[in-house]
Amino acid sequence: MKIRVKLVIGIVLSGIIALLLVYLFIYNKPHTNYETEEVTSQLAVKELYHSFLSNKPLADSLYTGKMILIEGILTKTETADSMVTAVFVLDQGMFGDEGVRCVLLPKSYDLITRFKGGDRVKIKGFCSGYNDTDVILEHCSILN
């Protein structure tokens, strides 16, 4: 009888622990830490942009949904709705400037003010893809 009770308690406790682990580590798992996430590719801003222009499916398979590191000449910084975006303009089109847009993490807001248009900048970010005008990088950090 005692063994049976212990067994039932053990099963119930194991179940509760399993549910708790599922809740904490699967259902409620944290978002990727974009600051510490390793990059899978490192390339020039122009190379990234032109790879999407010349072969989008290939570029998607290489860069979209991945953390990448890019380096290039900054054109300008834009602020909209408290979001700061580092912009690399490489072309002109229907939506005006086209190129690579990097939405910065708040921790990089101060860092980007040290740079002006024409400066060389190294940025790490999560590539969301190419929207037919720009390659979008999000959760970006300045690395130089």
Place this chain on the structure above:
Amino acid sequence: MKLNSILLIVMLLIASASMGQKYVTKTGTIKFYSDAPLEKIEAINNQVNAALDTETGDLVFRVLMKSFIFEKALMQEHFNENYVESDIYPNATFLGKIINAGEIDFKKAGTYKTQVEGKLTLHGVTKSVKENGTLSVSDGKIMAISVFPILLSDYEVKIPGAIAGKISESIDITVEVTMSSVN
């Protein structure tokens, strides 16, 4: 030859004068919201491209599906991998027109009711939509807001059998864009 050149310049001037001014943004917002017994689903995308030609009323929206941010990482994963399949269908687009653009004075500050119709493409499926919105002209900028529901089944977004009925079939979409002139 000289006369031809003058004619060409005159024609280009007339053509450019008859073209409407174009307003664009690359930082528009689209939110979606759904409340259901199992899960409240809410996400936001702040990287929305939008363009409006005030002469023709032509309106374009482009969205990268991977730019939607959810509170829960697991929900974001499921959204991209199982629901909208963003690796296969990375973009959502709307190509349409403000039907009553002729009634709007885009040069005069004010708020106007609008009707927009066009084709919405999501998850590789294109559907005709006709929705109401509000357009405000202020300080040389145009702000457009629209809230409308879509049915997931219309865009062949499948909800797994185990949780069907616990996730709402209808999703409320809120579009907010502030566009600036590019001409």
